[in-house]
Amino acid sequence: MAVQTEIRLTGSGGQGLILAGIILAESAILQGGNAVQSQSYGPEARGGASKAEVIISEEEIDFPKVDKADILLSLTQIALDKYADSLKEDGILVVDSELDIPEDVKASKIVAVPILKTAIEKIGKAMVANIVALGVIQELTNVVSKEYLEKAVLNRVPKGTEELNKKALQEGYNLVKDA
Amino acid sequence: MAVQTEIRLTGSGGQGLILAGIILAESAILQGGNAVQSQSYGPEARGGASKAEVIISEEEIDFPKVDKADILLSLTQIALDKYADSLKEDGILVVDSELDIPEDVKASKIVAVPILKTAIEKIGKAMVANIVALGVIQELTNVVSKEYLEKAVLNRVPKGTEELNKKALQEGYNLVKDA
Amino acid sequence: MASKLIKDYFRTDKLPHIWCPGCGHGILMRSVAQAIDNLGLDKDKVCIVSGIGCSSRAPGYMDFNTLHTTHGRALAFATGVKLARPELEVIVVTGDGDCAAIGGNHLIHAARRNINITTVVFNNNIYGMTGGQYSPTTPTNEFGTTAPYGNIDKPFDIPALAGAAGATYTARGTAYHAKQLTKLVEKGIKNKGFSLIEGISICPTYYGRKNKKGSAVDMMNWLKDNAVDIKVAEKLPKEKLEGKFLIGEFKNTTEPEYTEEYMKIIERFQKER
Amino acid sequence: MASKLIKDYFRTDKLPHIWCPGCGHGILMRSVAQAIDNLGLDKDKVCIVSGIGCSSRAPGYMDFNTLHTTHGRALAFATGVKLARPELEVIVVTGDGDCAAIGGNHLIHAARRNINITTVVFNNNIYGMTGGQYSPTTPTNEFGTTAPYGNIDKPFDIPALAGAAGATYTARGTAYHAKQLTKLVEKGIKNKGFSLIEGISICPTYYGRKNKKGSAVDMMNWLKDNAVDIKVAEKLPKEKLEGKFLIGEFKNTTEPEYTEEYMKIIERFQKER
Amino acid sequence: MSKAIEKKANLQIKRDLCKGCKICVQFCPKDVLTMEGGKVKIKDIEKCIECGLCELRCPDYAIFLGGSEDEE
């Protein structure tokens, strides 16, 4: 069971985190593994914090929900405050560098990189922050391979935005490499 | 349990047999006894045979339906044919004298008297045949006393028809006395 | 043996029907069959759907594909039948209670969709089957077993309601004006869209008795004396219409029909292949 | 702290409300409160009832007796409240789905009874709460998640439907024309009988996005440009009304009111004593 | 069954279906019909103009013109 990686992507409503979760899960599947993706629904999701969860495994995935995450991504302060303590003590926290990281967060690694800024400034589209974030996660954890992650991204993004999104991924990788 | 008298009044829709059943039951109650009255409902009751049932007893009445009747009244052929064999072997059958009595009927007593004709000719109202029938049953069986039967009739019939109905009862008594 | 119409379109072994002596429903049911006969429809391609009520017993007597559903839901079932198999001529026979009380929502939505179903309401202004409670068409101040002190509700004008909801054909006839009613049902069936024909019926057993309307004959006479054809009415002064009600055709328009529009979507896909 | 109107009539601790940025429902809800304020009603004697939907969340924010019921049933619950306690001013806040889809039957029957309830429909032409399915007011050919190939239904004209069913006051306003809407709601409340005011809302999140209507501002501009006051419309040539919709007062009549009529029955008994 | 059918000229009555509502009697323009024993009966067939109104309005399909003969 330890072969399972549990990922929680958090932020606010319009940030495309569910799509990011789907892409992660799909890349795992393309790669021949198993994956489950889920999310919180409901009217409360409209305003407040939003989350998407992905479990990636080589084996059968029984319990489909993430309890404590191996990897936690937070793009907004509200989301970070809400979910920070749902990270495993030996987990990895990825946050946008604009955020204040609560003092009591326990993690094996905390990575604060300018995800939103990169999306806006380097790609020119705030919308692709989710893809940038995927790049960051990949580069950091290799939970899925770049090859399949790229495939999965291209499968899911709107026609005509392929290059943009590829670039976003690349910028994500770079954020880690350069860090 | 043998102190219970079970009465089934049968005929066609408009003949007022349910009212007759209610009156019988009410006279038993006025008299200090116990009574249950029931009937068949349903669309089928509109056309075909209609029935009302009364159980009269000094004691608590448990099963409220009449299975085999002690007294069976039939005012129409259809009703008689349908219900004739629901009479106890030692029961009393009261029919309008116009009807053909099935050969295989078993009863301790069969009384065929011109109930409908009496109502029409002597009272001038076919409608009161039910009351004439009650008179017949009373005179034959004394299942309730005349005093309380009369009271019950007067309680239930429309204002202004009291005399008519008293007369109908009387004619009912007479039909038996004269027989 | 029976009249040719009855023999051709009814399940004669189910007759006599359960309706009371003088019940207007039998007259209206005959008009529906006559309309079908006049149009020469294929019996196998006609589906008659009803809900629950005295009126809704009609399909059991009629020799077509017949569906006796739950109270108020005839039009919803009929919508399923029609959409699944648009080549069927779907006719709903319903009562004022079935159609306009519990079934009111399905009525307005079927009308709104303009789905090609013809609805004939046997309106006797009462719930007959359950023994005389007031219905949404019982006139104000009249009586029902649940309106012992006189009805304080206003009645619906069913064709007007259906028209406002989107029906493309609406009309009213009566059991007395049975020939006209047949024509109205015929035109309703021919209308490619949602048609509603109200047929004023008589219920001597409950509505009549509760409201001292006399015998079935008296009630038929009342229909005769109080129905005014809309074409005549247009020429009459208002005073002359006091207390009367209108019969005839109220609305007859053309709009896209629901199942045809749906088929267009399917065809788009078939072309793509 | 909040504006006086909000402070006086809203549960400010429940704000911000759950509605999306730019959702028209907030504007309409404010108009309802403004109308109540203008009339100087006693807050303790006002009861606001809703069903289920984004719009139907309104009562939760309003500082009156408030009742959030089941989907579509607001008017049926409200009828019970009003009949039980006629001194209450009962206002129903509902959505196009709540009121005209699942709740259509209660709408037409409350209208028919002319019970003194004021219904304000927040019509955003979509089911917002469940994520953008077409509603009975989604225009033909537009899109919803369940109308991926374009809606083939015709939309209801809700005030016309309510009027045909018996409502004595009907009107339409919009989120853009919020002042007028306030007046219409005021008149609806004052009407002693059933009043229906349709308030055209905007749902940028689903209806807007699905139909490429742009931002909330764009949708407000659309309301501004396409609503024509009925008084103005009467003077315009037909061509000028093409594709436009009417706002203003459509029906304003007087008929016996249901709870008053019921009280008369009770009074008869009280006199008899 | 067949004995329940009274047939005169082209007018037929199926007495077992008749429920005695009198509608046909009342609205026959030529006063052809009457009641007997709670059921309809032809009083004067000669007057019948075969207008079909009795058939049209009989709620029980008990009276009619012509009718189908192809049963045994």
Place this chain on the structure above:
Amino acid sequence: MSKAIEKKANLQIKRDLCKGCKICVQFCPKDVLTMEGGKVKIKDIEKCIECGLCELRCPDYAIFLGGSEDEE
């Protein structure tokens, strides 16, 4: 809370309620308002004619004239 309130002349903004829809900005007849950081902001209070249209149409009750002051 109070620091979220920007008050100028008679026009008040409650930034924590503002969801940034821009309706007030767009329909202000005098171009008094603008957006900043996704929320409304007063650009030029001098122009304000206190017409109340922003208050009337703000779906979130985040902008208004006057307002009640009886809270601490």
Place this chain on the structure above:
Amino acid sequence: MKSRKVKLMQGNEACVEGAIAAGMRFYGGYPITPSTEIAEISAVKLPAVGGKFIQMEDEIGGIAAAIGGSLAGLKSMTATSGPGFSLKQENLGYAAIAEIPLVVVNVQRGGPSTGLPTAPAQGDVMQAKWGTHGDHPIIALSPSSVRETFDVTVRAFNLAEKYRTPVVILTDEVVGHMREKIEIPDPSEIEIIDRKKPEVDPENYLPYEVKDGELVPPMAAFGDGYRFHVTGLTHDETGFPSNSSEIAEALLNRLMNKINANLDDILDYEEFMCDDAEIVVFSYGSTARSAKSAVKKLREEGIKVGLFRPITIWPFPEEKVYELSKKVKSIIVAEMNLGQLVLEVERVSKGNCKVSHLGKANGEVITPNEIVSRVKEVL
């Protein structure tokens, strides 16, 4: 001075008499055989006591209006039969979660669907507990006679008010339509319970707050000056919706508990000749009358048989039946259905004794003789 009227009365009429005696002042419904008389008689009688009757457009509207009436402060009832009971299910759940006192009568007829509309049945017994979605509390009572219909209706209102919950009366065509002798008690003899009203000021009123040790919150009426919010969403003690799992859990637990912690008060049953019984017939409603008659006959023959008759059907008298199961050789469950409460009897008997079913769902009643024969078979 006490006046007791002795009358011949129909079960459905006794229901209305009981309801009015208990304080019913609002009826919302839609007619359906065999419950229609309850609506009809309510329409006749309510205005005379200042009460309100309304015939709604359907059964959904009927229960909705009754809930509205209850919220406006009037004791409210709706009555129906099978198809209508199915339609009322959604709002029955609403009344349960929003804790609205309400009496819902189901005069059972033959099902499923339109079935046998004029015939008796006891086929909606499980539905009374499980018909609406989600876990929820419910009380259901089943009278066997006209007189008991009166009493049970009074009790239904009392329980509804006391526990702020919908209470279902499960009667059937036989009990509803038969006429029987009934002695109507003097009003002074009838215990009437009214809902508890808040004692706090409006400012301090939390509509779903319970005092320590209590399970049922006091209830204001709309218009009383307490401006509160009612919703069918999971809510906290303020009455406003909440998505918190703790609050959801606390709410549901309290709702279930207000019934389960008060079984002594809520459960009601009759034991007839059970003391030395080796076989017990478990039966309720009109069928229990056949059972009683059968028991009497069998006792005459010296057969040790008794009758257990639950009057409270839901909550199910678990403990009592469990005790019985340990004492007797066999329990025969006689009910007019194809096996409903027998499942509960089987469950709580835990294999202690033989449990068998004597069922019927063909529109006819179970006769005393059928029960007699079955007992003899089991012997």
Place this chain on the structure above:
Amino acid sequence: MKSRKVKLMQGNEACVEGAIAAGMRFYGGYPITPSTEIAEISAVKLPAVGGKFIQMEDEIGGIAAAIGGSLAGLKSMTATSGPGFSLKQENLGYAAIAEIPLVVVNVQRGGPSTGLPTAPAQGDVMQAKWGTHGDHPIIALSPSSVRETFDVTVRAFNLAEKYRTPVVILTDEVVGHMREKIEIPDPSEIEIIDRKKPEVDPENYLPYEVKDGELVPPMAAFGDGYRFHVTGLTHDETGFPSNSSEIAEALLNRLMNKINANLDDILDYEEFMCDDAEIVVFSYGSTARSAKSAVKKLREEGIKVGLFRPITIWPFPEEKVYELSKKVKSIIVAEMNLGQLVLEVERVSKGNCKVSHLGKANGEVITPNEIVSRVKEVL
């Protein structure tokens, strides 16, 4: 050549894929969270296969239209969640008595009433069997995964067609909304069962007549040239209503029997590590995944525990559970409600082993750890 598509798919989508693969060509419904995607995806996909989608005015209309569609010859489905499932109950009974093949999906959410609309629950399990009035047959299936949702939906259609009965699919918000890897089988690999059509001429067709030894009558469609009558009233083999108690009895017996006599075909379940188990966790739907995870963990610790997972919920796998109860020390029923199927487990266990309940109805799922702890407590 067989093509198997491997995809990431949502449970609700798999339901539609399975339905279309099984031959669904008609969908009538009304949206409600968390089932809405089933409607939305049906709206997208049906026209492409020549099928029909209609959004009706409410849930009652949705199931009614679906029944109409089925009578007109198309395989039909409707989907909903709690409140809508309550509204569909009346017509569910209609489909049962009129023997209309129909699939009804309930993606369960938190109840009662509006409750917790976006949270998962398993609170409508008893309702699936008892929600409509009167005794009636029902089949209910509950999948645990996206892939199984596909299979179970195919099976639901097959059972509906084979037994001419409504089949309920009880899924929940977790299974409905999560995305999982699914390998869609090639059409050639999917067994499809169609309703039996009459072989006789129209003149000799009796719509409810069964051949000797059979329990399910062949079914013509409206428009096929067989002009038959369908009613929700109790009817005889001609399809016309009857008040005869013999006919009523024969009809209901046959309806119940067509399910009860075919349990071998209808029942489906998974047993995981039950062979030597001393404790068995009984769980279904999404909760069974937590249970499986817990069992695996416990087995790693050497604890002899197994999982019994019914996929067919109704009819209840009585015999199987009875056998288990004789073998094990304890059965723990884990379900997201306050005690529903546990009642059945208790009943059929007849006291053979300890039966306990691990329930939750607060909108949260039961976690593997909670099950692990409970098992250790019971040990």
